[in-house]
Amino acid sequence: MVKLTDLLASTWLIPLASGASQSFLTSTTTSQPQFTIPASADVGAQLIANIDDPQAVNAQSACPGYKASNVQHSPRGFSASLQLAGKPCNVYGTDIDSLALSVEYQDSNRLNIQILPTYVDASNASWYLLSETLVPRPKASSNASVSQSDFLVSWSNEPSFNFKVVRKATGDVLFDTEGTVLVYEDQFIEFVTALPDEYNLYGLGEHITQLRLHRNSNLTIYASDDGTPLDSNIYGQHPFYLDTRYYKVDAQNGTHIPVKSSEADASQEYVSSSHGVFLRNAHGLEILLRPQKLIWRTLGGGIDLTFYSGPTQADVTRQYLTSTVGLPAMQQYSTLGFHQCRWGYNNWSELADVVANFEKFEIPLEYIWTDIDYMLGYRNFENDPNRFSYSEGEEFLNDLHDSGRYYVPIVDSALYIPNPENASDAYPTYDRGAADDVFLKNPDGSLYIGAVWPGYTVFPDWHHPKAVDYWTNELVIWSKKVAFDGVWYDMSEVSSFCVGSCGSGNLTLNPAHPPFLLPGEPGDIIYDYPEAFNITNATEAASASAGAASQAAATATTTSTSVSYLRTTPTPGVRNVEHPPYVINHDQEGHDLSVHAVSPNATHVDGVEDYDVHSTFGHQGLNATYQALLEVWSHQRRPFIIGRSTFAGSGKWAGHWGGDNYSKWWSMYYSISQALSFQLFGIPMFGADTCGFTGNSDEELCNRWMQLSAFFPFYRNHNELSTIPQEPYRWASVIEASKTAMRIRYAILPYFYTLLDLAHTTGSTVMRALAWEFPNDPTLASVETQFLLGPSIMVIPVLEPQADTVKGVFPGVGHGEVWYDWYTQTAVDAKPGVNTTIPAPLGHIPVYVRGGSVLPMQEPALTTRETRQTPWALLTALGSNGTASGQLYLDDGESVYPNATLHVNFTASQSSLRSSARGTWHERNPLANVTVLGVSKEPSAVTLNGQRVSPGSIGYNSTSQVLFVGGLQNLTAGGAWAKNWVLEW
Ligand SMILES: *[C@@H]1O[C@H](CO)[C@@H](O)[C@H](O)[C@H]1NC(C)=O
Numbered sequence: 001m002v003k004l005t006d007l008l009a010s011t012w013l014i015p016l017a018s019g020a021s022q023s024f025l026t027s028t029t030t031s032q033p034q035f036t037i038p039a040s041a042d043v044g045a046q047l048i049a050n051i052d053d054p055q056a057v058n059a060q061s062a063c064p065g066y067k068a069s070n071v072q073h074s075p076r077g078f079s080a081s082l083q084l085a086g087k088p089c090n091v092y093g094t095d096i097d098s099l100a101l102s103v104e105y106q107d108s109n110r111l112n113i114q115i116l117p118t119y120v121d122a123s124n125a126s127w128y129l130l131s132e133t134l135v136p137r138p139k140a141s142s143n144a145s146v147s148q149s150d151f152l153v154s155w156s157n158e159p160s161f162n163f164k165v166v167r168k169a170t171g172d173v174l175f176d177t178e179g180t181v182l183v184y185e186d187q188f189i190e191f192v193t194a195l196p197d198e199y200n201l202y203g204l205g206e207h208i209t210q211l212r213l214h215r216n217s218n219l220t221i222y223a224s225d226d227g228t229p230l231d232s233n234i235y236g237q238h239p240f241y242l243d244t245r246y247y248k249v250d251a252q253n254g255t256h257i258p259v260k261s262s263e264a265d266a267s268q269e270y271v272s273s274s275h276g277v278f279l280r281n282a283h284g285l286e287i288l289l290r291p292q293k294l295i296w297r298t299l300g301g302g303i304d305l306t307f308y309s310g311p312t313q314a315d316v317t318r319q320y321l322t323s324t325v326g327l328p329a330m331q332q333y334s335t336l337g338f339h340q341c342r343w344g345y346n347n348w349s350e351l352a353d354v355v356a357n358f359e360k361f362e363i364p365l366e367y368i369w370t371d372i373d374y375m376l377g378y379r380n381f382e383n384d385p386n387r388f389s390y391s392e393g394e395e396f397l398n399d400l401h402d403s404g405r406y407y408v409p410i411v412d413s414a415l416y417i418p419n420p421e422n423a424s425d426a427y428p429t430y431d432r433g434a435a436d437d438v439f440l441k442n443p444d445g446s447l448y449i450g451a452v453w454p455g456y457t458v459f460p461d462w463h464h465p466k467a468v469d470y471w472t473n474e475l476v477i478w479s480k481k482v483a484f485d486g487v488w489y490d491m492s493e494v495s496s497f498c499v500g501s502c503g504s505g506n507l508t509l510n511p512a513h514p515p516f517l518l519p520g521e522p523g524d525i526i527y528d529y530p531e532a533f534n535i536t537n538a539t540e541a542a543s544a545s546a547g548a549a550s551q552a553a554a555t556a557t558t559t560s561t562s563v564s565y566l567r568t569t570p571t572p573g574v575r576n577v578e579h580p581p582y583v584i585n586h587d588q589e590g591h592d593l594s595v596h597a598v599s600p601n602a603t604h605v606d607g608v609e610d611y612d613v614h615s616t617f618g619h620q621g622l623n624a625t626y627q628a629l630l631e632v633w634s635h636q637r638r639p640f641i642i643g644r645s646t647f648a649g650s651g652k653w654a655g656h657w658g659g660d661n662y663s664k665w666w667s668m669y670y671s672i673s674q675a676l677s678f679q680l681f682g683i684p685m686f687g688a689d690t691c692g693f694t695g696n697s698d699e700e701l702c703n704r705w706m707q708l709s710a711f712f713p714f715y716r717n718h719n720e721l722s723t724i725p726q727e728p729y730r731w732a733s734v735i736e737a738s739k740t741a742m743r744i745r746y747a748i749l750p751y752f753y754t755l756l757d758l759a760h761t762t763g764s765t766v767m768r769a770l771a772w773e774f775p776n777d778p779t780l781a782s783v784e785t786q787f788l789l790g791p792s793i794m795v796i797p798v799l800e801p802q803a804d805t806v807k808g809v810f811p812g813v814g815h816g817e818v819w820y821d822w823y824t825q826t827a828v829d830a831k832p833g834v835n836t837t838i839p840a841p842l843g844h845i846p847v848y849v850r851g852g853s854v855l856p857m858q859e860p861a862l863t864t865r866e867t868r869q870t871p872w873a874l875l876t877a878l879g880s881n882g883t884a885s886g887q888l889y890l891d892d893g894e895s896v897y898p899n900a901t902l903h904v905n906f907t908a909s910q911s912s913l914r915s916s917a918r919g920t921w922h923e924r925n926p927l928a929n930v931t932v933l934g935v936s937k938e939p940s941a942v943t944l945n946g947q948r949v950s951p952g953s954i955g956y957n958s959t960s961q962v963l964f965v966g967g968l969q970n971l972t973a974g975g976a977w978a979k980n981w982v983l984e985w
């Protein structure tokens with residue numbers, strides 16, 4: 001929850017004397033002046049990123065590559081030895097002479113290619129092998145064979161070892177290293193694959209960037225606490241991409257002719273096929289996209305590539321999740337409600353006021369959150385007794401829970417280490433961990449001391465066999481004092497404000513102020529507003545800009561102009577984990593891996609260095625938190641966790657929020673592509689800080705954003721300390737806009753919940769790119785300004801200020817697809833591929849229902865508990881052929897293993913709608929009404945299971961072609977789905 005990019009660069013990071021920081025730490029300590037960690041503690045070396053370095057050696061021209069020999073075939077593939085084909089180049093490490101190649105056809109739709117050093121021993125195993133306990137490897141299924149595979153692998157030694165992966169069905173070459181050399185060193189691996197002209201790749205996170213990746217981009221992947229800069233490495237590591245290829249099929253001979261999306265025409269017929277590629281590697285990565293090729297570079301580990309044959313995106317995602325990283329965790333029904341948070345909610349009564357305001361303005365609120373403000377001295381698992389006392393908290397939480405609402409606190413990754421000279425500075429959480437010795441160490445075995453919010457800290461060592469139990473125990477103890485309903489797991493990259501260990505000697509200074517100003521402290525007053533604020537609020541904008549200018553003048557520094565870069569020369573046989581010879585374009589100052597994170601030499605109990613597993617810290621913390629919450633709730637309730645740093649597979653435990661975004665229109669814009677990418681990574685429970693985190697928001701941005709996020713699975717408003725308040729009730733127009741969008745969200749909660757269940761049980765996605773639902777339309781390949789929620793709802797948000805229209809496409813309309821406007825319920829008149837101008841005044845978000853869908857709905861209310869007590873409705877949107885279908889999943893909404901579930905299927909055809917249910921969950925609420933869109937002719941009568949529905953409850957509009965059938969309560973009094981039924985009109 002902090003962004004530091006700008007802060008770190010300035011010299012006003014002088015130790016604060018006494019007063020400045022006091023207001024933020026008032027209750028934490030005595031009246032002693034607080035020591036501020038010097039800014040210099042977090043300044044690393046000035047390295048030059050390899051991609052920017054004019055002196056960088058091109059490994060492709062310097063290195064000899066390998067030759068394969070000793071090829072052994074087996075029913076499931078083959079293996080071979082690879083020997084260095086010439087003099088070692090040792091460009092960014094030490095060349096490995098001898099490698100082992102294994103090609104395994106793991107299933108008809110899955111292929112694994114692994115290249116590892118032939119000789120690995122206990123002393124260096126972690127340099128190359130990623131523990132299978134930490135990140136499982138996909139396994140071959142028992143009936144896998146070469147002949148059953150969708151793939152075919154071929155290889156050659158000319159001019160050096162290279163291989164190709166071909167899709168058998170089309171002969172399409174999916175991966176091809178021909179004409180490039182394999183470089184394999186202890187701190188650097190490079191391999192290159194050819195790609196088609198104008199390729200369509202998605203994924204490779206985590207980045208804030210366009211949905212379809214730019215074909216000339218440098219995608220660094222390395223967990224980093226650094227706000228959300230565009231195109232840079234941020235919190236998570238997901239080395240997975242989806243590759244979609246479009247073709248025209250020759251009508252005469254059936255040949256697939258590649259088609260560039262830029263040259264396609266939405267009214268023509270095309271086909272596509274997609275495949276996925278996962279590199280199982282936890283080291284720092286750099287993926288360079290270039291015209292017609294992709295270059296993989298790693299700072300270590302091995303090559304462990306898995307290919308998924310699709311051939312649709314939905315197939316690829318399902319194959320990746322079910323075989324490799326795991327299906328996403330099922331969420332509680334309530335988590336689909338609205339969440340309100342901010343950094344700067346100062347006490348329980350302030351939270352109570354916020355909740356009361358939501359009630360007063362009748363805006364739905366389900367979860368109220370607290371940031372680090374509630375903690376005693378920013379220490380995990382301890383509340384500030386003055387502002388967030390346990391007794392007052394108990395009262396507040398009882399009332400909150402009675403009202404059907406919930407509470408989530410933040411939990412940080414680091415743990416305070418007490419000041420040894422201050423006998424009253426007791427921290428039992430630390431003591432218990434120290435007794436079990438579960439904290440990260442320096443290479444010499446001493447405790448690794450970092451610095452985060454509380455001052456000097458230690459970090460759980462997730463490789464320690466007792467670490468999960470320790471974490472669990474702490475959460476269990478604390479849960480008895482605070483009845484929280486989930487955990488927001490933060491700072492898990494893992495963030496630390498010293499370069500290297502801060503030094504045990506400094507512990508006597510604890511608690512310490514971070515080495516930068518907190519937002520709102522003198523010198524860091526937030527004057528920033530969204531783009532176009534000067535148009536909507538000229539006077540305030542002028543005064544903010546004057547304030548910003550005078551703050552900038554007061555804090556201006558002279559920066560030295562000459563920068564001397566550090567370049568590391570590899571020493572044969574010696575690894576340099578602090579400054580590896582290849583410098584990834586890491587987003588922290590100087591590209592130094594040690595800046596603003598636990599250093600690469602921090603050492604786990606099994607001897608593994610952070611360098612080899614850096615980006616898995618947050619992933620393991622999420623696992624620990626998941627196990628802990630299972631325990632806290634006696635395995636009765638699904639853990640609800642939102643985490644910042646994620647790795648491939650984190651979705652099985654947690655959701656993710658987009659991190660420290662900005663109160664800017666561009667930040668809202670990119671929240672869509674970030675959300676869609678996380679669907680591919682198996683983390684469907686995604687949401688961005690609505691109205692923006694960093695900087696002040698404003699009415700227009702917050703209005704649009706509250707409406708947009710209403711269609712994201714995780715829906716939370718959150719902002720930074722000291723910025724203006726931005727709860728949806730702060731502006732009249734935002735109240736109305738939020739309620740409008742939330743009425744839709746809360747009405748379709750059953751549909752939303754069904755999508756979560758399908759994601760959890762089958763590996764499908766919740767938010768969907770247009771290209772995924774309409775795989776045969778190349779013109780949709782890069783659409784990122786509109787999206788689908790499941791298969792049936794399309795959202796076309798306004799993403800720019802001062803607009804009252806928005807442009808959108810209606811996919812499939814040339815091929816029989818029908819779209820109904822949510823609000824008017826009439827079919828949209830649109831042409832294929834035409835960017836249609838849609839009226840969208842402030843407060844209106846265009847939403848469409850896809851013909852062919854049946855959406856189960858209940859009545860909107862202020863909490864999800866209330867919605868679940870209302871009668872049902874079905875919105876049946878007929879397709880052009882008069883049919884529709886849909887489904888519904890129900891259970892108690894919270895059990896880990898629900899003992900009763902219900903699956904309902906809806907099918908409409910030939911003027912009838914059928915409901916058939918299976919399962920034992922008893923849904924008591926009746927069906928109130930059915931709305932059918934696209935009914936061309938007025939029915940003479942409507943019956944439910946043969947019984948006539950009273951004509952007075954039936955409405956038909958021949959202009960809009962909407963049939964409304966009400967008055968069904970009595971006919972379904974035993975529960976809407978208790979009996980199978982057919983409605984005929
Ligand atoms: C990516 O790296 C190349 C050097 O390999 C550089 O020329 C280019 O400017 C970088 N692209 C971006 C978008 O930073």
Ligand SMILES: *[C@@H]1O[C@H](CO)[C@@H](O)[C@H](O)[C@H]1NC(C)=O
Nearest residue numbers: 249250251252253254255257
């Ligand atoms: C199929 O027809 C196309 C022209 O439409 C031609 O370019 C291609 O070579 C033909 N392929 C075969 C296998 O005959």
